[in-house]
Amino acid sequence: MEHTLIKVGFPHQITPYAKRALCMCHLDDLPSLSTRGYYCPQCNAKYCDLPAECRVCGLMLVTAPHLARSYRHLFPLKLFQEQVCSESGPQHCYGCTKIFDREKMDKNVYLCVGCSQVFCVDCDIFLHDIVHTCPGCASSPEIQQL
Known part of the structure; x- marks a missing residue:
């Protein structure tokens, strides 16, 4: 896996009493002058909506x-x-504490490779689609230090 760094700026919000300036996000549309928006910390260009990539x-x-x-x-x-x-x-199941019924429904279980906890199919889907975090890994101090 190759890592790529992305340079990111956190613009400061324009005060309501600032002078009117041209918004860089609407150059293609009708130019708008307003006192609301954000200034790019690198070049001071003005933007009214974020996130955005500075055109300057x-x-x-x-x-x-x-x-x-x-x-x-x-x-x-x-x-x-x-x-x-x-x-x-x-x-x-480590997630919902449901007891596995091996004869009927729970023939397969799902093992987290990080914390070795076992989950039912419903928790597996819920954790990957909604939560995006394993509760076993999140509650383990040893894994959190890594």
């Missing part, structure tokens, strides 16, 4: 909440290993 210097402009919301997409949860449920294995 090419810096990616985001706010801290934008970056926090996108973090889970940068590091997705690894796929769990599908295993056949056995009598000697765990008796319940």
Whole structure:
């Protein structure tokens, strides 16, 4: 896996009493003069909406909440290993604490490779599609230090 660094700027918000300036995001449309928006920290170009890439210097402009919301997409949860449920294995799901019914529905269970906890199919889908975090890994101090 190759790592790529992206230069990101956190623009400061324009005060309501600032002078009117041309917005760089609407140059193609009708130019708009307004006192609301954000200044690029590198070149001082004005933008009214974020996230955006600065047209002047090419810096990616985001706010801290934008970056926090996108973090889970940068590091997705690894796929769990599908295993056949056995009598000697765990008796319940680590996520929902449902007891595995080996004869009827729970022939396969899903093992997290990070913390070795076992999950049912419903929790596997929920953790990968909605939560994006393994509760076993998140609650383990040893894994969190890595």
